[in-house]
Amino acid sequence: GNSVTQMEGPVTLSEEAFLTINCTYTATGYPSLFWYVQYPGEGLQLLLKATKADDKGSNKGFEATYRKETTSFHLEKGSVQVSDSAVYFCALRASGGYQKVTFGTGTKLQVIP
């Protein structure tokens, strides 16, 4: 079946540090890939997405590139801020008609001043 594996947290970084959160997936065909963010006390928000191989999703300084050869969709940001502290979820929706969104377990990011 479809699955998403992301690096375990928590990840603690100093402000302005470089962020990478690894995500790999297992799915048949060409799934759509997503990163969702969940700020404390809030619901899930779509951060970025990519729908085909080699696409790069970007938003709010975050980027992720759909790498089919390595089945990966790693999240990166060049300089994190305290306000980026949240839980980040990698997710996929398989191709071929409707398919449910499958989420990873989430990675908690804490950015300290």
Added chain:
Amino acid sequence: EAGVVQSPRYKIIEKKQPVAFWCNPISGHNTLYWYRQNLGQGPELLIRYENEEAVDDSQLPKDRFSAERLKGVDSTLKIQPAELGDSAVYLCASSLMRQGNTEAFFGQGTRLTVV
């Protein structure tokens, strides 16, 4: 535009009691989802509606969970009776399913604690 609205935000009940959650999706969204998110885990789909029809309820524990979406708009999710292991955040999401659109919008969730 209002987002997905859920209520209540928090609920504490004793085991064996019933509980219900309500969701109002984004206006015009034909697809509605209920997810359960256990502590430290990602959300897992419980049920998906296309308009008023439940088209994927394979992960819904039907012995105690039920859901409905009257008139294809608002939805309720019910648990009766609740068990300790039902403690989780219940998330509602909606989307407008059309070609090329794959985004679901989530509500803030209802945090259920069963004691």
